[in-house]
Amino acid sequence: MARLHQGLVIIIGSILVSGSVSAQDLRFRVFFPPSESLARPMPPTGLTATSRSQEQRRESYRWIIDGLESKSDQEREKAAETLYIERREHSYEVVVIAPYLGDDNEIVQAWISSVLLDMANSNPFNRQMLFSYSQAIRSLHQRTANPIVRANCLGLLSHTTNDFDEIEELVLDAIVTGTYQEAYNAVLAVELFSPRSISIFLAIVGRLEEGLEHGFSGDMERAMVAIAQALSASAETYYADRLEEGAAVLAARGTARRSAAFIAAAAQDIRGNYEKLSSTPSASTANQIISYTLHDSLSIATFAGEKVAVNGIDIPELLLDTDHRVVEYLGTTSPFDDGLNTIEQIGFRSKVTIWLEDGLIRKFDNPYQNSYALIVAIDNYESLTSGYDDLGKMFENAELLIKELERKGFPRENILTLRDEEATSAAIETHLKEFWRGGKHADADRLLFYFGGHGDYTTIGMNPNESNGVLITADYDPVRPTSTGLLMEDLTFRHFRNIVSNHVVMLIDACSAGLALPRFQSTDAQAAKLGRFKKYVVLRNELDRPARNILVAGTGEQRALYSDGGIFTTAVVEALAGKADMNDDRIVDFDELAIAVTDMVRTRAADVGVNQEPAAFKATKYGKGNVLFFDQ
Numbered sequence: 001m002a003r004l005h006q007g008l009v010i011i012i013g014s015i016l017v018s019g020s021v022s023a024q025d026l027r028f029r030v031f032f033p034p035s036e037s038l039a040r041p042m043p044p045t046g047l048t049a050t051s052r053s054q055e056q057r058r059e060s061y062r063w064i065i066d067g068l069e070s071k072s073d074q075e076r077e078k079a080a081e082t083l084y085i086e087r088r089e090h091s092y093e094v095v096v097i098a099p100y101l102g103d104d105n106e107i108v109q110a111w112i113s114s115v116l117l118d119m120a121n122s123n124p125f126n127r128q129m130l131f132s133y134s135q136a137i138r139s140l141h142q143r144t145a146n147p148i149v150r151a152n153c154l155g156l157l158s159h160t161t162n163d164f165d166e167i168e169e170l171v172l173d174a175i176v177t178g179t180y181q182e183a184y185n186a187v188l189a190v191e192l193f194s195p196r197s198i199s200i201f202l203a204i205v206g207r208l209e210e211g212l213e214h215g216f217s218g219d220m221e222r223a224m225v226a227i228a229q230a231l232s233a234s235a236e237t238y239y240a241d242r243l244e245e246g247a248a249v250l251a252a253r254g255t256a257r258r259s260a261a262f263i264a265a266a267a268q269d270i271r272g273n274y275e276k277l278s279s280t281p282s283a284s285t286a287n288q289i290i291s292y293t294l295h296d297s298l299s300i301a302t303f304a305g306e307k308v309a310v311n312g313i314d315i316p317e318l319l320l321d322t323d324h325r326v327v328e329y330l331g332t333t334s335p336f337d338d339g340l341n342t343i344e345q346i347g348f349r350s351k352v353t354i355w356l357e358d359g360l361i362r363k364f365d366n367p368y369q370n371s372y373a374l375i376v377a378i379d380n381y382e383s384l385t386s387g388y389d390d391l392g393k394m395f396e397n398a399e400l401l402i403k404e405l406e407r408k409g410f411p412r413e414n415i416l417t418l419r420d421e422e423a424t425s426a427a428i429e430t431h432l433k434e435f436w437r438g439g440k441h442a443d444a445d446r447l448l449f450y451f452g453g454h455g456d457y458t459t460i461g462m463n464p465n466e467s468n469g470v471l472i473t474a475d476y477d478p479v480r481p482t483s484t485g486l487l488m489e490d491l492t493f494r495h496f497r498n499i500v501s502n503h504v505v506m507l508i509d510a511c512s513a514g515l516a517l518p519r520f521q522s523t524d525a526q527a528a529k530l531g532r533f534k535k536y537v538v539l540r541n542e543l544d545r546p547a548r549n550i551l552v553a554g555t556g557e558q559r560a561l562y563s564d565g566g567i568f569t570t571a572v573v574e575a576l577a578g579k580a581d582m583n584d585d586r587i588v589d590f591d592e593l594a595i596a597v598t599d600m601v602r603t604r605a606a607d608v609g610v611n612q613e614p615a616a617f618k619a620t621k622y623g624k625g626n627v628l629f630f631d632q
Contacts, residue, residue: 027121028155028188031148031181032084032114033107061090068100068108076103080111087115094119094129101136106146113140113152120159127159134160141170150174151181154189164193165296168200172537175203180214183207187216190223196230198242198358199535205246208253221250221259228266235273236359243267290334294325295362302352303327305345310335314346327361338533339585340364340630353632357536366409366632367543368503371446373405373415374431376423378453384421384474394452394509395419397569401450404576409632410448423453424475425486436498446627447501449491452569455510456481471510496548496619503547505590505627509568510553531582534589539628542589546623549590551597551616568614571600576629589626590616 064086067079080100083092097119100112119126130137134157141153154174157167164171167189174186190200204220207213213220224246231239244267250260294300303318315335319328329335336356343352355364377398381388402415418427434440435447454472469488470481477484491506553568572593580588580596594616605612618624 028117028158028185029151029181030114030117030121030155031110031151033110033148060086064090065096068103073105073108076105077107077111080108080115084111084115084118087118092119094126094133098130098133098136101133101140106144106149109140109144110146110148110152113137113149113156117152117155117159120156130156130160147179147181150178151185154182154185158185158189158192164189164195168195168197169537169540172197172200172203172535173541175200175207176535176538177541180212180216183212184214184216184219187219187223191219191226194226194230196234197227198231198239199537201227201231201246202242203535205249208249217253217256221256224250225259225262228263232266232269233273234270235276237271237274240267240270240274243270288330288332289319290329290331292327292329292336292356292359292361294327295360297363298352298354298361300325300327302343302345302354307346309342309344309346311337311341336361337584337586339583340587342631355536357533362536367628368409368446370444371410371414371448372435372441372444372501373402373410373448373450374418374428375402375415376418376428376449376451376453378420378423378472378474380420381454381472384476387478388454388472388476391453391566394566394569397566397573398450398452400573401569401576404573405448407631408576408629414444421474423473425473425484426475428473428486432495432499435501437500439500442500444501446503447499447505448627449504449506450509450569451486451507452509452566455488455508456485471508492550492619496622502623503543503625503627504549505547506550507569507572508550508552509566509572533583534585534587539587542626542628545625547590547625547627548619548622549616549627550619551590551594551614553601553614554612567604567612568597568601571597571604571614574600587628587630589628590618591626593629 060082064079064083067075068083070076070079080103083097092115094116097112097115101109101116103109103112116126116130120130137153137156137160141150141157144150144153151174154167154170157170161167171186171189174182178186187204190197190204201224204224208217208220228243228246231243243263247260247263247267250256250263300320300322303320306317307314308318309315313335315329315331319330320326321328336354338356341354341356343354344350353364353366355362375398377395379391379394382390398417402412402417405415406412416431418424418431432449435442435444441447451471455469456472457469470476470485471488473484473486475484488508491508496504551572553566575593575596576588578588579600580592582592582595594614598614598616601612601614
């Protein structure tokens, strides 16, 4: 076996060397807009005739440059496309073309980025000239949602950096959530740099497993081999496990057995390195040196105190390699958890939140600077005119929810409460409108709305088969249900549309609450998938994207069980306190919250012979993100 193993390494290693690429010869794929996607007529193409005279070419050059300066979108689009068509006929310089990346027209951006990427692919001098425009390219990549432009920018950024760390997050993001165009050039960047990144390796494996190759599976395979080769000198058995999983995926495809064998051999090299390391005599067999690399976002001074508390537990002094920005810890197990951690120097009041992933520690800045909650709870219905029975402990449970929200970064002064007779439909409407554009709290970046009380449904108009859920507020009048109660449809359409907070989540503990959810897309994700460790770049995407999430106590017109204040609210509090953290990263996202609450409510209701099934949905029309909760 050893002889076969060495042979595989030599054979495939030689293939890698002979077929390797460098910043000088790698050609990223140039993407440009298909003609059918253009909003305006295509420019004339007669200018590309090979028989044109030198004077005609000069005239065309001047027309293109003048056209790019035009105030007319149509003229600039024509000029930009003609520039791409005739890019080989004129001696364009990067300094002439690159400034037009700042055009605010998406079609112009696509053609200009295509021209520049083609120039970078074909000429090393152009790549050098593009270095001074790397910030402009990154800015365009950040502000555009166009996959063609983003893919071209990825290729340009790969050409204009010598340090993969500068583009690692962009590459990982493109592979995990990007379109095939973005993923294509991201994978080529991995081939180019051969990074020691197990995160990117796993992202490529995930894309292959989901069948998202789109004709570049060969490049994905070569990128996986490049990473395996870079990792083979390490002694981390975690890397070996992941490489073997990736090798199994390739082997199952049948067309990548040679690459699968190389990756499996790299995993065996890692295991061999680990065995050599662990068999080396040391002064103490109980302890080991555990090393972490610091991301540029984090100062090494954070760890320089005599004693440091990690997640509230005091640990001995950490060893610091300031030159290489490495933190070492001598012990039997790591004091840090994968995911979110808090660091505090003993004797100082400052606390830093960090994120640990694949041995890299980076600063985790609080994404929510201005969180608000509106908590509505009604117990005493009989004293009102609604005709509904009293409920018990709804406000008591709401207080438990408030305490948990405070731990999750909602300042007590930003938690608004309406109780019993205060909770009129007019008061709730007024408070919710304060989060609309121009409202008192329009600067909120995260808003949680909770309602605990009775819910019912009423027919709409003259159609007896069409029902609308209504929350029974303090001023509810059954004779005028739609004008006195709080319509669930208003919450999930009118308020979802007008509230300007980036992240909004609604929790409704009421009967018939499922009627709040017409035509929404379910978040019925599998718990096993949620149990996987979520990468930093994925979390960042969740935070960047708008979120309109809603979790209700029951499906459709189902009645909710109000035992000791509502089993739904109790489940929400327990889930936020940690029971929903399926992947142990100290963060609870909406998907995890939904799965945990559904499981707890369904089980507890069944124990007393009741069928209650919470429902969780995302209003994807307004945003596909997840609201996050974590201790702060």
